Amino acid sequence: MDLLWSLLSITCLFLQLEGCTRVIKPNTVVVDVDMTLSTPSPCRNVMLQCGEHGPSVYWQKEKQKIGKGSELTIHVDDFPDAGNFTCHNDNGDILNHTLVLIQVTKNDRGEYPKQILQEISDQIYVKCETKNHSGVFECSWNLNMNRNTVQILVEAHRSNSSISCTVHDQDKSRAVCHELTYCPFQEELEKVGFNLHAIDGPRFENYSSEFFLADIVKPEKVQIHKKDEGDKKVVVSWEYPQSWDHPHSYFPLTFEVKALKNKHNCDHEVCSDPRTPNHKLPHKGSYHFFTEETSLQLNHSTKKYVFCVRAKDMYCNSPWSEWSAICSKKLRIKKQRNENRDRKKNS
Numbered sequence: 001m002d003l004l005w006s007l008l009s010i011t012c013l014f015l016q017l018e019g020c021t022r023v024i025k026p027n028t029v030v031v032d033v034d035m036t037l038s039t040p041s042p043c044r045n046v047m048l049q050c051g052e053h054g055p056s057v058y059w060q061k062e063k064q065k066i067g068k069g070s071e072l073t074i075h076v077d078d079f080p081d082a083g084n085f086t087c088h089n090d091n092g093d094i095l096n097h098t099l100v101l102i103q104v105t106k107n108d109r110g111e112y113p114k115q116i117l118q119e120i121s122d123q124i125y126v127k128c129e130t131k132n133h134s135g136v137f138e139c140s141w142n143l144n145m146n147r148n149t150v151q152i153l154v155e156a157h158r159s160n161s162s163i164s165c166t167v168h169d170q171d172k173s174r175a176v177c178h179e180l181t182y183c184p185f186q187e188e189l190e191k192v193g194f195n196l197h198a199i200d201g202p203r204f205e206n207y208s209s210e211f212f213l214a215d216i217v218k219p220e221k222v223q224i225h226k227k228d229e230g231d232k233k234v235v236v237s238w239e240y241p242q243s244w245d246h247p248h249s250y251f252p253l254t255f256e257v258k259a260l261k262n263k264h265n266c267d268h269e270v271c272s273d274p275r276t277p278n279h280k281l282p283h284k285g286s287y288h289f290f291t292e293e294t295s296l297q298l299n300h301s302t303k304k305y306v307f308c309v310r311a312k313d314m315y316c317n318s319p320w321s322e323w324s325a326i327c328s329k330k331l332r333i334k335k336q337r338n339e340n341r342d343r344k345k346n347s
């Protein structure tokens with residue numbers, strides 16, 4: 001008899017190790033379910049435990065009595081089988097509970113189909129960015145579901161360090177994480193792992209990504225200033241964003257500058273001319289070049305220009321900031337108006 005019991009418990013242990021259930025937090029169990037399998041799988045058995053209570057304990061799900069005893073094994077094949085299971089004593093008091101959730105590992109749409117978050121681009125559901133090298137980063141996503149019913153849990157990790165994350169509790173579609181021990185002066189040897197758990201009713205979905213912080217540094221937009229120096233000269237200058245790291249000499253930015261003649265948005269390509277590859281000299285009246293400097297003197301202030309500037313960390317293979325743009329025309333119109341007014345006043 002004893003032998004039988006040990007054999008049984010070894011088998012059970014084995015089943016549990018191999019099993020498709022995981023405890024993701026106290027009182028919450030996730031069962032992996034392959035929806036394309038028609039035969040019930042033994043690893044979808046979930047044992048619910050109430051604790052040290054007598055045989056009079058009974059179980060309920062959605063106010064329906066479903067069984068007796070301090071342990072109860074349920075079988076989870078599909079969403080209706082999942083839910084919140086409570087155990088009660090004779091008086092009907094709740095003694096304990098287990099929330100059983102389902103993660104679909106496969107269905108007719110493919111493996112680990114997702115429906116709680118929207119796809120941003122091919123297989124990408126979460127976007128993480130930071131404005132600087134402070135060790136603080138922000139991740140965002142879009143919910144497909146009503147945010148009042150969805151629960152989002154977020155966690156980030158990297159060995160030898162501790163990262164804390166907080167989900168914005170109102171819109172539930174972004175989180176701020178902080179790696180306290182992040183050192184921008186040291187090369188990152190290992191990626192940050194970011195996991196998001198999304199729960200909608202009985203549905204559980206797991207989203208994960210990995211990245212180096214240095215690869216997700218996207219500076220904020222730069223501020224452009226313009227000064228008309230007369231004599232057909234305009235000096236355009238720009239500043240490092242407020243949120244960028246100090247000292248700037250240690251955290252240099254590279255700027256991409258365009259001065260586009262006539263009406264063009266900043267994405268307009270300046271066609272290359274083999275004689276002026278970096279376009280420090282105008283090509284058909286437009287400029288396009290990369291620089292570490294923060295000002296530009298243009299010599300055609302009477303022409304209508306759009307100045308565009310964006311920034312990127314000089315040493316990292318990270319994204320460019322959004323473009324900042326300023327028009328030369330407005331200044332001229334304003335100035336002319338003032339001149340006209342002055343003329344009227346004087347006459």
Ligand SMILES: *[C@@H]1O[C@H](CO)[C@@H](O)[C@H](O)[C@H]1NC(C)=O
Binds near residue numbers: 049050051052096
């Ligand atoms: C209550 O239920 C959880 C499972 O949801 C179980 O891990 C825990 O041991 C139970 N509490 C007691 C006191 O047994």
Ligand SMILES: *[C@@H]1O[C@H](CO)[C@@H](O)[C@H](O)[C@H]1NC(C)=O
Binds near residue numbers: 084086094096097099
């Ligand atoms: C499950 O039931 C327990 C006990 O009633 C309750 O505290 C808990 O909030 C419920 N969880 C969900 C997700 O409904």
Ligand SMILES: *[C@@H]1O[C@H](CO)[C@@H](O)[C@H](O)[C@H]1NC(C)=O
Binds near residue numbers: 159160189190
């Ligand atoms: C973590 O710390 C240990 C001991 O300090 C060190 O040997 C190991 O290289 C570190 N790992 C990483 C990825 O930095």
Ligand SMILES: *[C@@H]1O[C@H](CO)[C@@H](O)[C@H](O)[C@H]1NC(C)=O
Binds near residue numbers: 024
């Ligand atoms: C979520 O996915 C990651 C990466 O695939 C995995 O390491 C982790 O165990 C998963 N977590 C759950 C609760 O499924």
Ligand SMILES: *[C@@H]1O[C@H](CO)[C@@H](O)[C@H](O)[C@H]1NC(C)=O
Binds near residue numbers: 244
């Ligand atoms: C650094 O970047 C983080 C994340 O983008 C941001 O929250 C923080 O305000 C920035 N620091 C400064 C000084 O602006």
Ligand SMILES: *[C@@H]1O[C@H](CO)[C@@H](O)[C@H](O)[C@H]1NC(C)=O
Binds near residue numbers: 297
């Ligand atoms: C404008 O003229 C100044 C002085 O002649 C020159 O130094 C500067 O490079 C010119 N700017 C451009 C963008 O060509």
